[in-house]
Every structure is written in structure tokens, then in C-alpha cells.
Amino acid sequence: MDSSNDSRFKVIKGDAGYVLEDVPHLSDYIADISTYPNPLQSHPAYSVVKQYFVNVDASVAQTVVVHKSSQRGIHFRRAGPRQRVYFKSDEVRACIVTCGGLCPGVNTVIRELVCGLYHMYGVSKVLGIEGGYKGFYSRDFIDLSPKVVNNIHKRGGTILGTSRGGYDNKKIVDSIQDRGINQVYIIGGDGAQKGAELVCEEVRRRGLKVAVAGIPKTIDNDILVIDKSFGFDTTVEEAQRAIKAAHVEAESFCNGIGVVKLIGRHSGFIAMYATLASRDVDCCLIPESPFFLEGKGGLLEYIKKRLKENGHMVIVIAEGAAVGLIPQNQKTRNQLEGLESKEFGLWISQRIKDHFATEDMMPINLKFIDPTYMIRAVPSNASDNNYCTLLAHSAIHGAMAGYSGFTVGPVNARHAYIPFHRVTAGRKKVVVTDRMWARLLSSTNQPSFLGSSRDVEDKNEKEPSTPSLDGENYNKTGTNGVAAVL
Ligand SMILES: Nc1ncnc2c1ncn2[C@@H]1O[C@H](COP(=O)(O)OP(=O)(O)O)[C@@H](O)[C@H]1O
Ligand SMILES: O=P(O)(O)OC[C@H]1O[C@](O)(COP(=O)(O)O)[C@@H](O)[C@@H]1O
Numbered sequence: 001m002d003s004s005n006d007s008r009f010k011v012i013k014g015d016a017g018y019v020l021e022d023v024p025h026l027s028d029y030i031a032d033i034s035t036y037p038n039p040l041q042s043h044p045a046y047s048v049v050k051q052y053f054v055n056v057d058a059s060v061a062q063t064v065v066v067h068k069s070s071q072r073g074i075h076f077r078r079a080g081p082r083q084r085v086y087f088k089s090d091e092v093r094a095c096i097v098t099c100g101g102l103c104p105g106v107n108t109v110i111r112e113l114v115c116g117l118y119h120m121y122g123v124s125k126v127l128g129i130e131g132g133y134k135g136f137y138s139r140d141f142i143d144l145s146p147k148v149v150n151n152i153h154k155r156g157g158t159i160l161g162t163s164r165g166g167y168d169n170k171k172i173v174d175s176i177q178d179r180g181i182n183q184v185y186i187i188g189g190d191g192a193q194k195g196a197e198l199v200c201e202e203v204r205r206r207g208l209k210v211a212v213a214g215i216p217k218t219i220d221n222d223i224l225v226i227d228k229s230f231g232f233d234t235t236v237e238e239a240q241r242a243i244k245a246a247h248v249e250a251e252s253f254c255n256g257i258g259v260v261k262l263i264g265r266h267s268g269f270i271a272m273y274a275t276l277a278s279r280d281v282d283c284c285l286i287p288e289s290p291f292f293l294e295g296k297g298g299l300l301e302y303i304k305k306r307l308k309e310n311g312h313m314v315i316v317i318a319e320g321a322a323v324g325l326i327p328q329n330q331k332t333r334n335q336l337e338g339l340e341s342k343e344f345g346l347w348i349s350q351r352i353k354d355h356f357a358t359e360d361m362m363p364i365n366l367k368f369i370d371p372t373y374m375i376r377a378v379p380s381n382a383s384d385n386n387y388c389t390l391l392a393h394s395a396i397h398g399a400m401a402g403y404s405g406f407t408v409g410p411v412n413a414r415h416a417y418i419p420f421h422r423v424t425a426g427r428k429k430v431v432v433t434d435r436m437w438a439r440l441l442s443s444t445n446q447p448s449f450l451g452s453s454r455d456v457e458d459k460n461e462k463e464p465s466t467p468s469l470d471g472e473n474y475n476k477t478g479t480n481g482v483a484a485v486l
């Protein structure tokens, strides 16, 4: 990494291999910028908390599993309130935009940003951008106050609306500049965070005093570096309802098969965690884990065996699981060509039906359930609500402290300010040579399909980054996702 010329890379090195991957700050390009005492010092609630302020030098280690001779490694600046802030409360004009797909908890983050700015820092000018990035230049902004957002966490979706596509950097920054906005909060996934980085660069090029903060959002939990994305717990919980329904249906009919398609175009975290939590699932297919249908050791053989043993079964299929399917004949190859990932669950269900009707000559009762949009539309649960509060507060503290160009999120359970480029460098993937996937295999009793873990490693080594959620074996460097099963 070259830190010399590129303003995005602020790398500070210390003793024993300590590396701080810092985030940009307004003072990097605005000379003699004024600072003020943090109003939280006299806040009736926060001022009673001892050591409420975060030491400016505090950082969070990316790797917490270390050995005697380990170097200290990569760190990120710890999130939280600073003694000095770079904005006076009445000077702040903040705005919030939501981008990308829906996810439980987006409204909660909006609420907590508005209320946090108001109640912690006395900021009353908060504007909502409607319909995603393009709302910056195609729509009027709306006023957001604690009263307006008071109940929105009880609703799914986003009160601001969202969109995929539609991004014009110049028009966005023109709009920010024309309206005198000086804090921008961007709630969105990898696409939105890439856009946020470009907004930040343009703001800096124009020398504007504007803090840009990203709040990472993806229902799939595939954002790099952070422990977990908000809404993931709610999603896994909600997915249980579909799995339960599939199980009830399957159990009630002779040779019943319940197939549940779960969200996850590129990563199988939702499918894996929902499967593990439910304990009713006999097979879970995800994009990261190769599998095949026909012949010895294939899915069809496993289904037959399971039906003979148990009379019914439940299969969970992540939306993107098609990339894991190794076609064994030209017919399958042809059928897969041009098939949208969204259609794969239905395709494989039909394939199973055809197989048992024409080849194994065994009557089956297959029910296909796709709860995607029902899951995405629910409000966040209690634990996600609390998580959303922490994310929003961390983002507010960072912007007030003058940091600009960061994504916020927990790294080993401590909230940190992470440079945009670190979270947009790739996608987090399930590591199928990790203990969590081994737990899944053991819980479902499904075949590992390729038999030897060596084959799986060979396939996975081609992936750019595959850290898992499993704390014991969590490689978040994004350089090599293959972690050994210890
Ligand atoms: N590389 C990029 N640079 C700038 N903007 C982007 C980039 N990728 C996506 N965006 C914008 O970010 C917004 C959300 O992107 P999308 O990929 O749909 O969702 P998500 O943010 O959840 O990944 C869209 O307005 C899109 O135009
Ligand atoms: O139907 P849409 O809006 O394209 O969204 C579907 C996709 O969005 C996702 O939920 C992920 O979107 P985000 O990363 O924006 O949350 C995928 O898993 C899913 O395939």
C-alpha cells in the first residue's frame, strides 16, 4: 500500500509492527480549522459517565488471536466522542441518504442519527434525501426532527426511499455545496460506500468543510472488516419462520421436501446461520460450497437416502448457490446458462421433481418457499435496534470530531472508524474450511460433496477474500480467506 500520495491511505506505523490504518480528517486539508469543547461535557446524561471520551490515540486491533511472537498488526481508530469537536452545534447542517437494497434496521439508523444529533449535540438541522443518491439532485430534501422519526424504527423499509443505480458525483457535491450541508451520513452497501468515498474526494478537492460518514448496510452480512452488519440477526430470526413452515409441510406429507430459498446473492451467511439456528434443515447450499446433483455422493442421492431414513427433509438454498453447482452434463450446463441467480431455487426444485418422477420413480411432495421480500421488509429486532443505535452514535461522534471519509462498525466487538477502501475492497464470504461450516455439516449431516477438504480449499483459494464470522478462526485481512480448521 502506498500511503505517500493518495489521501485515502493514511497509514501510521508504531512499535512492534503496530499499523494504524487511519481515516481522513478535515484538518488534513483545512488549515487552522477551529475546534470547540465537546458539548457532551455538560450533557446531563453523558457527563456523569467517567472516561466517556475516547482517547485520541485509542485504536482497535483487527486481529485478536495472537501468538507469542506475533506482530501487533493492523489497527483502526476507535470510534466514540472526542474532547474537542470541529463543528459548533448550530453550525451543523446534516443530511441522511439510504441506498441499495432494503434491510431490517435502516429506519432505526435514520432515527438514531436524527435523535443522536439532536439529543447529544443539539443539532436541529437534519435533512433527508429521498430515493437514494439521485435524490441529491432530483428531489427536494425533507426536514427530519426527533418528532418526525420517533416511531419509524417500528416499521420496515426506509422512510427516505432507496434506489440502486443513479449516481452523479458532481451533481451530488454541487447539491451539498449549494445547500450548505456540512455533515453527510450515507447508509448503504458496498456500492454506496464506493460512492461515498468519491463524494469525500470531491469535497476535499473543493476544500469544503464537509464530514462524510458511511454506515454499512447489507442484509447479506458480506461487508469486509466489520464483525456483522445490522439487520443480520433479524433476518436470520425471520428466516426461521420460513424454515419452520417448510418443515411443517414436509413432515405432514409422504416423502415431503421443503425447499427454502434465502437471500444471499454472493455469500451464504444468512443460509448458514438460519440453518444452524433452526436444527430442522437437512441440507444447506451456499455459493461458497461446491456441490453436484447426479451420481454417487450427489444431492439427489442424498435426498433419496434422507427420505428413506426419515420420510421428509428440508433444504435451504442461498440465492447465489448456483455458482457452487458443478454441472455434470451438457443438459445441466445449458439450463444453467442465462439462469438468473434469483431463479436457481425454483430451478433446482423442478430438477428434483423431474428426477424423482422419471428416474428414481419415487413419489415426492415438494414445496418451494421464497420468503425474500417478506424477510427484508420487517423492522429490526431488539438486538439489531441496539446495534443500530451504536452505529449511528459512532458515526455522529466521528463526524463531529472532524473525521471525514470513514465507515463505522464493530471490529472485534469495538466500534471503529474504517477507511472506505478497506470495506469496499471485496466481499466477505463463508469460509467452508472453517469450523463454522464444519458445525453446519455436522448438524445437517449433509455430504460435503467433494469429500476431501483439500478440493474445497483449492476452489476457495481463488476467491479474493473469505473471512468468516467465527471468532475463533476469523481472517479479516481480506487477502486470503482460507483458514485452516484447527
Ligand atoms: N463504484 C461505484 N461508484 C459510485 N457509486 C456507486 C458505485 N457502485 C454503486 N454506486 C451507487 O451506490 C448506490 C447503491 O448501490 P447498490 O450497489 O445498488 O447497493 P449497495 O449500496 O447496497 O451495494 C447506487 O446509487 C449506485 O449508483
Ligand atoms: O431484488 P433486489 O432489490 O435486486 O435485491 C435482491 C438482492 O439484494 C440483496 O439482498 C443484497 O442487497 P444489499 O447488499 O443491498 O443489502 C441480495 O442478497 C439479493 O439478491
Ligand SMILES: [Mg+2]
Residues within 6 Å of the ligand: 100, 189, 190, 191
Ligand atoms: Mg452491493
